[in-house]
Amino acid sequence: MDATAMVPIGMGLAALGMGGAAVGIGMIFSKMIEAVARQPEAEPTLAKYAWIGFALVETIALYALVIAFIIMGQGE
DSSP: OOHHHHHHHHHHHHHHHHHHHHHHHHHHHHHHHHHHHHOGGGHHHHHHHHHHHHHHHHHHHHHHHHHHHHHHHHTO
16 A cells, blocks of 8 residues: 555544544533532633633644644645
């Protein structure tokens, strides 16, 4: 099997990082909503940390997308 045939497989594996990031973002905000429901006065602090966590997890998804595009460019 030549390297060109492996490009779609590599891109698919790199795209798994985006799925993991989606799960992470869902967990961040679900736990934030749960925490605000338990302690509403802590919402401003929790929101700040939730957005920081969201940005860090979203960065992982962007890295996975870049890696998938790099792999796609190697197939030519």
